[in-house]
Amino acid sequence: MRKSSILAFVLLLLVLDLMVFDRIMILGMKPDATVIVIVYVALRFGCVVGMFLGFLIGVAQVSIMTTASAALPLASTIVGYLAGRFGTKVAFESTIVQAVIIIISVLILDAINFIWLEPEHFLFDLARFSVGSAIYTSIVGVGVASLVSRFLGQGRLV
Amino acid sequence: MRSTVVGLPFGEFLILAILVGLSIGIMVFDRYDPDHSPLVFIAAPLEPLRVLARNIFSVRYLEYENSILKARLARLSYENALLREELQRRSLDARLLEFSKQYPESLIFARVMSYLERRDGGGMVINKGSDAHVTTNMVVITPNGLVGIVTKVGLRASQVRLIDEPGYRVSAMIRRKRATGIMRATADGRLLMEWVAPDADVALGDTVVTSGLGLVAPYGIPIGTVVDVEMDPQRFSKLVEVMPFQDPRHLEQVGVILKRPPDFTEMLRQSAK
Numbered sequence: 001m002r003k004s005s006i007l008a009f010v011l012l013l014l015v016l017d018l019m020v021f022d023r024i025m026i027l028g029m030k031p032d033a034t035v036i037v038i039v040y041v042a043l044r045f046g047c048v049v050g051m052f053l054g055f056l057i058g059v060a061q062v063s064i065m066t067t068a069s070a071a072l073p074l075a076s077t078i079v080g081y082l083a084g085r086f087g088t089k090v091a092f093e094s095t096i097v098q099a100v101i102i103i104i105s106v107l108i109l110d111a112i113n114f115i116w117l118e119p120e121h122f123l124f125d126l127a128r129f130s131v132g133s134a135i136y137t138s139i140v141g142v143g144v145a146s147l148v149s150r151f152l153g154q155g156r157l158v
Numbered sequence: 159m160r161s162t163v164v165g166l167p168f169g170e171f172l173i174l175a176i177l178v179g180l181s182i183g184i185m186v187f188d189r190y191d192p193d194h195s196p197l198v199f200i201a202a203p204l205e206p207l208r209v210l211a212r213n214i215f216s217v218r219y220l221e222y223e224n225s226i227l228k229a230r231l232a233r234l235s236y237e238n239a240l241l242r243e244e245l246q247r248r249s250l251d252a253r254l255l256e257f258s259k260q261y262p263e264s265l266i267f268a269r270v271m272s273y274l275e276r277r278d279g280g281g282m283v284i285n286k287g288s289d290a291h292v293t294t295n296m297v298v299i300t301p302n303g304l305v306g307i308v309t310k311v312g313l314r315a316s317q318v319r320l321i322d323e324p325g326y327r328v329s330a331m332i333r334r335k336r337a338t339g340i341m342r343a344t345a346d347g348r349l350l351m352e353w354v355a356p357d358a359d360v361a362l363g364d365t366v367v368t369s370g371l372g373l374v375a376p377y378g379i380p381i382g383t384v385v386d387v388e389m390d391p392q393r394f395s396k397l398v399e400v401m402p403f404q405d406p407r408h409l410e411q412v413g414v415i416l417k418r419p420p421d422f423t424e425m426l427r428q429s430a431k
Binding site: 058059062063071073081116 | 188218
């Protein structure tokens with residue numbers, strides 16, 4: 001039952017990412033749908049699935065989008081692993097904990113990307129771009145997860 | 159439990175190490191030898207997806223560009239409307255300026271501020287008053303003809319009685335045959351020229367202008383055209399209905415002739431002395 005919820009969740013996020021997220025940018029920041037997907041899948045299925053999914057999503061992004069950073073597979077893999085490894089050891093059923101996990105995941109992903117792209121400015125870039133984006137992503141992620149859980153009536157997503 | 163997915167001790171770490179190694183390989187190839195990157199081989203079967211992604215980005219960019227162009231179009235439309243309004247205003251000003259040459263040193267322009275209901279006294283309010291030397295009984299005109307007469311004067315505004323309002327009278331003349339009469343407005347807003355000589359040759363379409371008699375309105379200001387002629391048996395004169403050249407209730411700018419009508423009482427008193 002929860003697998004169908006996850007599938008609906010991923011599909012909904014894909015649709016939102018393609019059609020909605022670009023329109024709800026705040027100060028140039030938009031929610032990172034891939035991080036939300038990786039984190040929730042890792043929390044639900046564990047770190048092995050999480051890091052495989054992260055790696056595949058990263059490779060797909062780099063392969064399809066010419067502008068994507070080559071560090072995305074590494075960053076997404078590590079995010080998937082950490083979310084599955086350590087996220088499941090805390091009370092991840094709590095909405096606040098889920099939000100904190102997403103925030104940390106976005107910061108890790110962006111930190112790896114910035115170190116790879118511009119190591120001399122990565123702290124500045126992280127503070128300038130990633131903090132707001134991480135908070136925004138966590139709000140959207142938790143919100144969409146709550147909506148899916150409520151409308152499917154199948155209990156919590158994770 | 160999760161390490162059993164792999165079935166090996168430290169299975170998670172092994173998979174992590176492999177994936178990290180592959181990822182680092184991708185990064186190294188991408189930086190130092192992008193032409194032989196494994197991503198080139200991975201991307202080959204994903205070419206349709208790449209095309210799809212490019213199209214999606216193109217659509218997004220077009221949407222973005224469309225929104226910018228729409229905003230620019232709205233701004234240009236607004237500016238165009240402002241310019242057209244300015245052009246129309248300047249055209250009106252130019253016509254009034256040309257017209258004012260007929261009345262050197264005695265015509266000022268005024269903007270129409272509002273039109274009053276009949277219970278409020280009727281007529282229009284213009285934005286020139288006693289501070290612009292406007293006084294009562296001054297004639298208000300446009301290049302198209304007579305508008306009315308000033309009836310009340312404030313410091314910076316005046317009230318004008320329009321030619322189609324009851325109570326307004328002016329001496330008029332059929333321009334072609336020089337036949338004179340008194341123009342007045344009926345209760346329903348029609349203009350009637352009374353006291354026209356019974357033998358006057360008045361035809362439909364004749365132009366009616368002010369005659370200058372009575373010295374209130376100067377000679378020659380256009381009023382309208384003749385649309386009906388009939389005999390008034392009670393007064394033994396002709397009754398001429400006139401259609402005004404303009405609707406005095408749809409004006410933006412008018413001219414006020416600053417020539418004061420003569421004070422006949424004062425003139426008689428002085429001649430008696």
